[in-house]
Amino acid sequence: MLLSSSEITSRLISDLRLGLPIILYNTDQSVLVAAIETLYSEKLEKINQITNNLKFEIAITNRRAKVLKARIYNESVTRLAIKDQVDIELLQAIADPSRDLDYxxxxPFYSEREGNFEIAAVSISLCKKARLLPASILIKIPKSIKEKLVSSQISESDIRHLEFKNDNANFLPTLSTAQLPIKGYQNISLTVFREITDLTEHYAIVFGNPKITQPALTRVHSACFTGDLLGSEKCDCGEQFSVSMSKMKNEGNGILLYLNQEGRGIGLANKMRAYHLQNIGFDTVDANHRLGFEDDERDLEIAAKILKSLGVIKIKLMTNNPKKIEFLTNNGITVKERVPLIASMNPNNKDYLKTKAKKSGHIL
Structure with a gap:
C-alpha cells in the first residue's frame, strides 16, 4: 500500500516520539536519525553497534547553537561534529538547557561548514512536530546498513516526500460534534478536528448560532494546562479563557477555538523546562531560545482553516496580540475588530506580562 506524504510524516513523528530511530535520505546520502530527548544509554549503544561506531553529528537549532557558543554556518540549522564517542548524559546536556548548570x-563545539544541511533541518522539524527538544543525532550510513535497518522495520523516507503542511486539507474529516450544555448556558456545540500530520486534536466551542453575515466574536486560545486547569498565576491564560467564555455566554454568540499548542507550540514538557529556566532568571522569550525554539512555535494557520470549515470568514477577535490578527488576515480571515482581553497582574506574572508587551508586541 502506498502511503501519502502526510501519512509518512506522521509515522516518522510517532517513531521519534517513541524513541525509535528513523532513516532520512536524499539523492546524496542516507542518514540514521534519532531524537536525543528519547534516547537512553542502551539504545545509543545499540545504534553504535549497528552502525559499527560510525562518527556522527548532532543537529541543533541556531538558537541553541548561540547558547552553546557554536559557530553558525547555515540559516536553518547547525550541525555539530562529534569527533570522539560521547555518553548519553553529555548528549542530553547538549540538547537540554535545564541541565546547563550541571554540565x-x-x-568547545565544532560546527560543520560544508555538506548537506537539508536532512539535519528536516530532523529538527520532525522533533518539533513531535513536541520534543529540537536536537537529534545524525549518522551517515552505507547502503548495506540501511537495508539491514529497513528489514528490521525502521521507517525510512526521502525527505522530498515529507509534508509538514498540507495546503489542501490540514484535517481529517471532522471527527465529531455534539451539543454540550455547560453551567450558565445551554446552547453550545463542541466540534473536534484532527491534524493529518501529527494527529493533534483541536476544538471549536460554538456559542449560539453565529451569523455568517456578521462578524463573529472569536477567541483563538492555545491550550494551557497550568493556567486553564490548575489556575497558575505564572501566566494570564486561565483568566483570558474564563473571560472569553463569560463574554460569549453573556452575548449568546461566539466561537472559542481551543488549539492544542501548549506552551506556544512547544508542548507541556518543554514548557516546564522553560519554567525551570524562568525560575533561575530568564524571561519567557529567552527561555524558549535557550531550549532551541523560536519565541512562538504555534501554527495559527490551523485556526483560519477551522474558522473557514465553520463557514466563518469575518470575526471580532478577542486578543492582545497583533500578530494573531496578521496571521489570520494573511490566511483569508477578515478581522473587523480587535476586542481587548486584559487580565489582572500579580507578583507571579508581572515579569511575564512585561515581556509579552516588550518583546512579543502584545497590547496590554
Whole structure:
C-alpha cells in the first residue's frame, strides 16, 4: 500500500516520539536519525553497534547553537561534529538547557561548514512536530546498513516526500460534534478536528448560532494546562479563557477555538523546562531560545482553516496580540475588530506580562 506524504510524516513523528530511530535520505546520502530527548544509554549503544561506531553529528537549532557558543554556518540549522564517542548524559546536556548548570564545560563545539544541511533541518522539524527538544543525532550510513535497518522495520523516507503542511486539507474529516450544555448556558456545540500530520486534536466551542453575515466574536486560545486547569498565576491564560467564555455566554454568540499548542507550540514538557529556566532568571522569550525554539512555535494557520470549515470568514477577535490578527488576515480571515482581553497582574506574572508587551508586541 502506498502511503501519502502526510501519512509518512506522521509515522516518522510517532517513531521519534517513541524513541525509535528513523532513516532520512536524499539523492546524496542516507542518514540514521534519532531524537536525543528519547534516547537512553542502551539504545545509543545499540545504534553504535549497528552502525559499527560510525562518527556522527548532532543537529541543533541556531538558537541553541548561540547558547552553546557554536559557530553558525547555515540559516536553518547547525550541525555539530562529534569527533570522539560521547555518553548519553553529555548528549542530553547538549540538547537540554535545564541541565546547563550541571554540565557547564560542554564545549568547545565544532560546527560543520560544508555538506548537506537539508536532512539535519528536516530532523529538527520532525522533533518539533513531535513536541520534543529540537536536537537529534545524525549518522551517515552505507547502503548495506540501511537495508539491514529497513528489514528490521525502521521507517525510512526521502525527505522530498515529507509534508509538514498540507495546503489542501490540514484535517481529517471532522471527527465529531455534539451539543454540550455547560453551567450558565445551554446552547453550545463542541466540534473536534484532527491534524493529518501529527494527529493533534483541536476544538471549536460554538456559542449560539453565529451569523455568517456578521462578524463573529472569536477567541483563538492555545491550550494551557497550568493556567486553564490548575489556575497558575505564572501566566494570564486561565483568566483570558474564563473571560472569553463569560463574554460569549453573556452575548449568546461566539466561537472559542481551543488549539492544542501548549506552551506556544512547544508542548507541556518543554514548557516546564522553560519554567525551570524562568525560575533561575530568564524571561519567557529567552527561555524558549535557550531550549532551541523560536519565541512562538504555534501554527495559527490551523485556526483560519477551522474558522473557514465553520463557514466563518469575518470575526471580532478577542486578543492582545497583533500578530494573531496578521496571521489570520494573511490566511483569508477578515478581522473587523480587535476586542481587548486584559487580565489582572500579580507578583507571579508581572515579569511575564512585561515581556509579552516588550518583546512579543502584545497590547496590554
Amino acid at each position: 557547564p564545560f560542554k564545549g
